[in-house]
Each structure stands twice: as structure tokens, then as C-alpha cells.
Amino acid sequence: MSLRAHCVGAASVFALSASGALAQTWRTVDASRQLRDTTAISVRLEYAAGTLELRPTTGGSLYQMNVRYDAERSEPISRYDASARSLTLGVRSHGLHLRSGSTQAGSMHAELSNKVPMDLSLELGAVEADIQLGGLRLTDLTVKTGAADVAVRFDQPNPDRLRSMTLEVGAASLKLVRAGNSGVERVNANVGVGALDLDLGGELTRDVDVLGSLAMGGFTLHVPREIGVSVDASTFLADFDKSGLVKRGDLWYTPGYEEARRHVRVRVKAFLGGFTVVRDSR
């Protein structure tokens, strides 16, 4: 056989091998649970890969979930523990799988009741997510992202007080829009190599403490112009944009900080990342 024939043969072998390796078995699961009471609940949503939509539901369900998943690579999770008042939803991957452009991605659409106070935890892998949490009765919120592209929106105010919001950003892009509506008191943000964009727009009903820790990623904090901001930044080879801020003592302040009705106090430690405060007009 000639060299060319060998090469063609080897290429065919690769093609056949690839077609076998990409075998997929698509299934769908629609799951729901009717709302029995409005006792507080702990909700954990895991999603390994694909596209995710999360919304509040006004109907009589505690949750609704529609999932399309590849049974060869993943399995859906829908577990409710009545005694522990915990609910786990999502799709978990069986192991490490290489994704290909020709491969279809899974999807998940979930809705959570806006009548039940909840501690919500989102763990997202290689996910493209559009999450609307406005109107949900959130008491705690945790968002952990891997290599995800996530947008979290709070279009309506949270009827409850959100005690803490924990944001862990790996190599992802995480954007929170109108997070002032969430009623948050304290934000803990850890950014690896990704980008975190936190917009505290909306109805900010109380003062907010923001604690940020940046390794190599970027953190941009958007604050309405009428809100006073103080920044305590310790940086090492990191970039801190001080434009529009005034230094007093060890801290940086926005002009008219004392007169502002609401305050955002920021403490940020950054290694190689970048931190920026942007003051937005309404």
C-alpha cells in the first residue's frame, strides 16, 4: 500500500472512531411537584453542561423542570426530601467528556415557586445560563460557576431579605443585573480567572457589604449614582480603577458618600485581577 493509501485509511479510521465516540441517546424528563405548604426550603440546582433557563413560577407548583439530556453521558436529578425540606434538581455528568461542535447540547428549563422562602444554590459547569430570580423569596443565594456564561437577573424585588449572596467564579463570565432588587445585605465574591459583573441597580433597600477576592479575574461593580460607595482595596500586581473616587485615610470614597441614603462598603483583595467601580445613572 502506498503512503497516501495508508493516510486515507488512517483518516477513515479516525472518522469511524469519532462517529462511534459521539454516540448520543437523548431523553427528556418533565418533573414537577405540587405545592403543599410554604415552609422554607433549601434548593440546590446542579447543571453540568448545556443551556439553562430558570424562572419563578406563579402556579401551584413547588417546582417544574423540563430536561433534555444525553443518557450516555449524564443523568437527571430530581430529589425532594420532605423531612429535611431540601430539593435537588438538575443534570449530573457521568464523567469527563470532550465536547464537540457537532454534538448537540442538552438543555434544562426550571421554574421555582415564588411563594416559598428558599436558600438557593446553583452549581453550573460548562453552561450557558439565563436565570431570572426576580420575585423569588430568596433568603440565601450561592452561585458557583466553572466555565460557564451566566446571566442572573432580578427584574422584580425579593419579598424577603437576602442575607448573603455568595458568588464563586472559576473561568466563567458571571453577570448579575439589577441585583439591588434582591434585597441583599452581604456579597461574598471569589473570582478565579473569570469575569464578574455585579450590577446593584434596582431598589436597594439596605446598605450592602461586598467582600471580593480576586486571583486573576476581573470584578466590575456597577452602583447607581445616588448610592455612596467606599472601597478598601489591597492589591498585589492588580489593577484598581480609582477614577471618580476620593481617598480619605486608607479608603476610597465616592463624592457625597456621607449624604447618600444607601451605602455600599467594598473590601477587595486582588492578586493579579482588576477591580472597577462604575457609577451608573438611573
Next chain:
Amino acid sequence: MRTSLTRAAVSFFFRASALAIAGHIAAGRLDAQPPRGPASLTRDSLTKALRALQADAVSLQLPDAASFTFGDMTVLAGTTKKGPVAIADGTLYVRGVLDGDAVTYRGDIILYPGGSVSGNAIAILGRVTLEGGHVVGDARAIGGNLAAADGAAAVARTPSGAVLQSLALAGGWLAVLAIIGIAVLIFAGTNLDAVTAALERDFSRAFLIGIAGQLALLPALALLLVAVTLTVLGILLIPFAIVAYVIAAAGLVTLGYFAIARITGRTLLHSVALDERARRAASLKALLIGLVIVMSPWFAAAVLAWQPTASLVAHTMAFAITWVAATAGLGAALISRGGVRRLTAPAAQKAMSAASWQTPTPVSGIAAARRPTPAASTVVK
């Protein structure tokens, strides 16, 4: 010469991987059988479909296929029926109370006013419709391709499917190792020569050093990290240091494994290379044949995959053989500093140290002879 090497490499890869892919395709054909049509639901096919779904955590509590009845069923208003109720190829109408789970396969569950299910309502290839009734547990509708996943699982469960899949896996590994081995031969041939020499010189020493190297892998990494942490800037390098360390360790083991394979192949070939080109061709041939030999325990284990006990024993033996080869190889790679340090035989070192070998001229020197000239002849006279 390089073209010849490339041609031989592609040829080998094609042949080795063809075996693997043949197994893979054969296994794929078994699972590519068309799903059964709606009219052909039997208890066997129901059993297979339910077994496929058991793998999904979402549907762990499915009843046995034996408990399914075929056709429609109604829970009458004002009555209580003890669950679980499982039906196939039919619709479950709930107008009364069903105390337990409700499961349908290829059918819907419909709850009317006054109807309730105290457990979960699960419709496989169907829907759960609430027409005024309620479900205390979860309502789930599972759809999509159940038959194909079931077929794939069935292939793994049949003896021939298990053997083919194991053979395909072993063949795939052989193909990957062959490609890496060829690359090592081309780009790090001298390093491989040095590691091979260290192995040939003292196998048992290489094996013992290999064990010591394995035991020292984690402590050495810890030391490295401590050393890196001591410098402020070095802290940032910790992730890179860990990755570099793992790559280096894997590289040493791989280099040693290829050296073992080459020695094994060379013992079978007995070829005498006259020139550089023939030497490199023989080296490639020895490496590839050696890889086939050192991988052969895995192929033997794959052939025995149909019998669980024999398969376990064979896989254990294959693992043990591979571990010995990799350990001795790692030891040789460590002795030769990754093939950077060239080792020479003791006799050769002794000969090199002799002064007579280093200079063709005796150390004491040679008395110079005076060339006869006419003037000198006159003096003698």
C-alpha cells in the same frame, strides 16, 4: 529516511487501530438495532427498557416488569386502590385514591377531580395530566430514546459484546501508545537510547529505584510546593508547578515503558544494523513489536471478558505485568536522568582511563632521529 519511518509508522497505526475499530464497529452494530415499534411491546422488551431507565437517578423506584399489566386501567371515584399500580400500553385514569406510586409505560396518567396519587406519578413515554386531581409526590414524564440506550447496555451485558468492547479498548490504547512511541523515537530517540541502556545494564536496580521513585512522588511534590511557597512570587506559580510536575512524572514513566517495549521487541528481532538508516528502522520495528507484546496481557484479558472470574484474574495479571514494566522503566528513566545522562559500560570506562588509550605516543616519548646532511657527513669523516 524520515519518509520511510513515517510510512512504517502510519502503516502500523492503520493496522493496529483497524483491529480496535473493527471491534468498536461490531459492538456498535449490535446496539444499532432499530427500536421496536408500538405494536411489538412484550414483557421482555419492557424489562429491557425499565432496566435501561434504572441507570437514571430520576427513575430509581420503578417497579419490576412482572408487576406491569397491559392495557387501560381506572381507579374508580370513591374507591381506594393500594399501589403501586403499573400498566403498559394503556392509560391510567385516576378518579379515586391511589395509595402508592402510579407508573405507566407507553401510556398517560390522568387525574380527575377527586383523584389523587399519594406517591409519585411516573409516565414513561407518556404524560401526567392533572385535570383537577393531585399528586402528593413528584409527577414525572420520561420521553426520548429509551431503546438505543437499552441496546447499548445490552451489548455490554452480552458475552460477545463485552469481549468486543474490551478488545476495542485495548486496541485503542495500543494505537495511542504506538503514536506516542513513534513521536518519542523521532524527537527523543537519544533519551530513549539512554533509558534503554540503563535498563539493560541492571534491570533489578532499575526496578528498585522505580519503586522508590513511586513512593517519593508525593513527598517530592510536597517539597516542591513548600519551596515554591517560600517565595512570594512563587505562590502564584503553584498551579503551574503542579501541572509541570505531573507532566514530568508521566513523561518519565512513559519513556521507561517504551524502553521496556523496545528491549522486549529487540529480543525477538535479532537484527544487525549496518548503517544508521537500518538501525533506526530496526529500532522502530522493535518498539512496535515490543508494544504489542507488553500489551498482550490486556488483549488476553479482553478475550476473557465474557467470564467475570477469569476476566478479573486476567486483568489483575495484566495490571501486575504493566506495573512491573512501568516501575522498572521509571527506575531506568530516573537513573539516566530522563535519558540525559549517558551510561557507559564499566569495561569501557576502564579502557578509557588507561593512559596508553588516550595517546598513541608513549608517555616517555620517542628519541628524535637526526636527518643525515652532507655537512654532518663531513664532520664524521
